[in-house]
Amino acid sequence: MKTMIVREFHDFMLPDSYLLDLSDQKIKGCTGCWTCWWKTPGRCVHHDLDLFYHHYITSEKVIFYLTVSQGFVSGNLKTLFDRMIPLFLPYTNYTSGESMHDKRYEHYPDIEIHYQDTFLETAEKKIFEDYLQRTFYQFHSKNINLTGETGGARP
Template structure:
């Protein structure tokens, strides 16, 4: 299985073909310039994520080890999500009662997200989990797992 790992916490070793370590990688912010849609379709003017985009699109599964920051996704992870907009077309479609961008590619990977951190209430945790599900729904990816990092299945490492 072709797997990509996005890591901003945890030391769990997961066999993968590509790892983006957000603890070591400073991702440039999205400029909102629309170049990824108009000038260089599918590619950002920043080239810092070119390898990640290729790996992400060819992956069957992406495993994200996320850090909870002030009860939400970290700024680095949110920046990564923002920068992934070029993987979709600028056109909108209406699906399941809402508008969303049209897919640029035929296939997008399945995603699992494991988080490390505390929430001030069960409602705050639900907001976080719902947000992750919504992001990947809009990214045309199946994301059935959003759990604490302590629930990462150790047998997964063998697969």
């Protein structure tokens, strides 16, 4: 099974997996130019995530190790989510009863998320987890599993 790892913490690695280490890579912001949809479909004008796009869409599973920043995902991770738009078509459908971008590809990976659980309130943790569930649901992932970790150790 081909696996990809996106991490902001932890040094966990799998043999033959692709790593996007957000702890030492700053993601450029989306310019909103629509080039990834109209001029070079599926490819961003920045070209800094070309390998990420390829490995993400060809992986069976993507494992995320996320930090929590001010009760939410980090700005760098949110920018990565914004920059994942080339993986989808600019067209929307309402077959699920809500607006969703059409798939560009037949397959999207399963998602496994480990995050540093620093939440003091259950409601805050629920908002965080609901956001991640909704994000990857909109990204057409079928299986989405979240695990909060205290102390940053692998479960």
